[in-house]
Amino acid sequence: xxxxxxxxxxxxxxxxxxxxxxxxxxxxxxxxxxxxxxxxxxxxxxxxxxxxxxxxxxxxxxxxxxxxxxxxxxxxxxxxxxxxxxxxxxxxxxxxxxxxxxxxxxxxxxxxxxxxxxxxxxxxxxxxxxxxxxxxxxxxxxxxxxxxxxxxxxxxxxxxxxxxxxxxxxxxxxxxxxxxxxxxxxxxxxxxxxxxxxxxxxxxxxxxxxxxxxxxxxxxxxxxxxxxxxxxxxxxxxxxxxxxxxxxxxxxxxxxxxxxxxxxxxxxxxxxxxxxxxxxxxxxxxxxxxxxxxxxxxxxxxxxxxxxxxxxxxxxxxxxxxxxxxxxxxxxxxxxxxxxxxxxxxxxxxxxxxxxxxxxxxxxxxxxxxxxxxxxxxxxxxxxxxxxxxxxxxxxxx
Amino acid sequence: xxxxxxxxxxxxxxxxxxxxxxxxxxxxxxxxxxxxxxxxxxxxxxxxxxxxxxxxxxxxxxxxxxxxxxxxxxxxxxxxxxxxxxxxxxxxxxxxxxxxxxxxxxxxxxxxxxxxxxxxxxxxxxxxxxxxxxxxxxxxxxxxxxxxxxxxxxxxxxxxxxxxxxxxxxxxxxxxxxxxxxxxxxxxxxxxxxxxxxxxxxxxxxxxxxxxxxxxxxxxxxxxxxxxxxxxxxxxxxxxxxxxxxxxxxxxxxxxxxxxxxx
Numbered sequence: 001x002x003x004x005x006x007x008x009x010x011x012x013x014x015x016x017x018x019x020x021x022x023x024x025x026x027x028x029x030x031x032x033x034x035x036x037x038x039x040x041x042x043x044x045x046x047x048x049x050x051x052x053x054x055x056x057x058x059x060x061x062x063x064x065x066x067x068x069x070x071x072x073x074x075x076x077x078x079x080x081x082x083x084x085x086x087x088x089x090x091x092x093x094x095x096x097x098x099x100x101x102x103x104x105x106x107x108x109x110x111x112x113x114x115x116x117x118x119x120x121x122x123x124x125x126x127x128x129x130x131x132x133x134x135x136x137x138x139x140x141x142x143x144x145x146x147x148x149x150x151x152x153x154x155x156x157x158x159x160x161x162x163x164x165x166x167x168x169x170x171x172x173x174x175x176x177x178x179x180x181x182x183x184x185x186x187x188x189x190x191x192x193x194x195x196x197x198x199x200x201x202x203x204x205x206x207x208x209x210x211x212x213x214x215x216x217x218x219x220x221x222x223x224x225x226x227x228x229x230x231x232x233x234x235x236x237x238x239x240x241x242x243x244x245x246x247x248x249x250x251x252x253x254x255x256x257x258x259x260x261x262x263x264x265x266x267x268x269x270x271x272x273x274x275x276x277x278x279x280x281x282x283x284x285x286x287x288x289x290x291x292x293x294x295x296x297x298x299x300x301x302x303x304x305x306x307x308x309x310x311x312x313x314x315x316x317x318x319x320x321x322x323x324x325x326x327x328x329x330x331x332x333x334x335x336x337x338x339x340x341x342x343x344x345x346x347x348x349x350x351x352x353x354x355x356x357x358x359x360x361x362x363x364x365x366x367x368x369x370x371x372x373x374x375x376x377x378x379x380x381x382x383x384x385x386x387x388x389x390x391x392x393x394x395x396x397x398x
Numbered sequence: 399x400x401x402x403x404x405x406x407x408x409x410x411x412x413x414x415x416x417x418x419x420x421x422x423x424x425x426x427x428x429x430x431x432x433x434x435x436x437x438x439x440x441x442x443x444x445x446x447x448x449x450x451x452x453x454x455x456x457x458x459x460x461x462x463x464x465x466x467x468x469x470x471x472x473x474x475x476x477x478x479x480x481x482x483x484x485x486x487x488x489x490x491x492x493x494x495x496x497x498x499x500x501x502x503x504x505x506x507x508x509x510x511x512x513x514x515x516x517x518x519x520x521x522x523x524x525x526x527x528x529x530x531x532x533x534x535x536x537x538x539x540x541x542x543x544x545x546x547x548x549x550x551x552x553x554x555x556x557x558x559x560x561x562x563x564x565x566x567x568x569x570x571x572x573x574x575x576x577x578x579x580x581x582x583x584x585x586x587x588x589x590x591x592x593x594x595x596x597x598x599x600x601x602x603x604x605x606x607x608x609x610x611x612x613x614x615x616x617x618x619x620x621x622x623x624x625x626x627x628x629x630x631x632x633x634x635x636x637x638x639x640x641x642x643x644x645x646x647x648x649x650x651x652x653x654x655x656x657x658x659x660x661x
Contacts, residue, residue, distance in 0.1 A: 196428065
């Protein structure tokens with residue numbers, strides 16, 4: 001039986017594990033409320049002190065690494081590290097080959113606006129197509145390669161360049177699900193990468209005869225060993241523990257001050273145009289699969305964030321969720337062509353991942369689930385390939 | 399001479415690892431198994447799992463993960479024990495000799511007993527006779543009551559018992575407990591440091607080992623429990639989840655403080 005948080009719009013079937021208190025408020029909302037009592041000025045002093053410890057006085061190396069996708073958070077992290085902490089960062093990007101035009105423009109612009117060196121790492125495209133297919137079948141998520149690349153490659157680069165300090169943005173599971181307290185000052189761990197970012201699957205799980213993937217194809221996906229982490233004394237700090245994070249405010253600042261661009265046309269599955277520009281499938285089919293699995297989608301994520309920031313009421317949020325969470329997005333057409341799969345096969349595999357806590361099948365063969373606005377509804381699955389809708393221009397692969 | 403021990407403590411609720419605060423707030427950290435792999439890699443001295451589930455529901459959660467969740471504490475123990483290379487204690491919800499037997503059979507080296515020992519103190523003696531005192535840890539949860547005195551709590555820190563911690567610990571020792579696991583409801587998850595006065599009072603009154611838990615906010619706290627609190631082992635739940643190589647760094651801190659721990 002699905003139930004929902006009484007403050008935000010998250011269900012207990014959320015991909016990010018949630019606890020609920022006696023008032024049915026989820027742990028994500030509980031932790032979010034901590035923000036009010038935190039002395040953010042003291043946190044700022046604390047992070048400045050950490051920055052001082054790591055600044056390379058003689059300029060013989062970078063002071064820190066910032067993993068960047070080119071998105072709004074990347075811009076804010078880089079701004080903060082350069083301008084507030086006065087450090088000299090090396091920017092590192094994993095390129096999953098799913099950039100939207102606007103996302104790639106934003107990423108390229110970073111070197112110019114912030115004056116930073118930048119590593120743009122791109123795995124072989126044939127392998128990426130294979131991983132898309134394999135991981136969709138294995139875990140119902142074509143974007144495993146991206147989660148792995150984003151959480152692996154910057155740490156690999158840090159070890160290679162012997163730069164101990166890495167600045168991540170927000171801790172996603174803390175922010176969304178309240179996994180930790182903001183007082184814990186949690187740092188990035190190999191366990192978080194493997195269990196949460198990669199669902200427990202590591203590079204060696206991807207060696208596959210059918211897709212002809214071999215160990216040598218996955219060199220970039222190997223996380224440094226404990227000995228390597230210890231030798232360089234790698235430390236991955238989340239800026240979300242030190243800055244009162246407000247994505248809306250920060251994005252506005254990045255637009256006005258530095259020329260960050262939001263999506264030129266609205267997304268189908270969320271009202272936010274500033275998020276997930278680095279990967280056309282993140283707000284698209286990757287997220288659609290979250291709806292197929294757990295019965296909610298990106299619109300719920302963004303509404304939850306905006307409710308917690310005081311920008312939206314729960315009632316307004318529910319209307320948005322009702323309109324968007326279930327939509328089957330058109331980037332599917334790019335993906336099907338990219339990996340050479342039919343829509344029927346896609347739907348069939350997707351259905352195999354429906355969470356039995358959420359979904360039941362009606363006698364007519366339709367999938368049915370509880371609604372946050374009450375009652376239970378069937379959600380028929382439309383076919384996008386049959387009505388010849390073209391791939392939106394902004395989603396054509398770059 | 400016995401070395402002092404550093405022990406990560408994993409709290410399990412409804413099948414998931416949780417971060418615990420004052421015995422009431424529980425935040426889900428993930429699967430019971432992933433963290434064991436890390437503790438194996440860091441070669442910690444021992445591991446304690448405590449099942450703090452208060453109902454009988456074991457939500458197996460999402461099923462698109464590599465490691466599938468087990469639906470029940472015994473299932474979790476069985477899988478954990480297979481991959482656990484250090485002495486393993488498994489506690490929580492133990493009320494009968496059969497409960498202990500079920501856990502030992504599945505690979506637990508020791509168990510903790512708490513509320514049932516308070517209800518029926520002879521349970522300690524009977525368990526120790528069957529499994530040996532080395533297997534039986536009596537777990538004691540302490541809170542400060544309205545009069546500002548330490549009081550032993552039962553049922554997951556919820557029910558006052560009227561007992562003084564030091565008296566109950568001495569009784570438990572006499573009845574056959576092999577070790578005492580001493581936790582503080584007030585300090586749990588606060589990061590404010592151990593209740594050193596409580597730990598010292600209990601540790602000084604006993605000849606069996608005392609494992610201190612509750613309140614660690616920095617690695618130095620472990621050293622304080624061992625040095626100033628006279629505990630034989632320092633345990634913590636939350637802090638080991640916060641940073642990379644946490645247990646290794648904690649041990650380094652103890653060595654730097656001059657404490658006699660394993661290298």
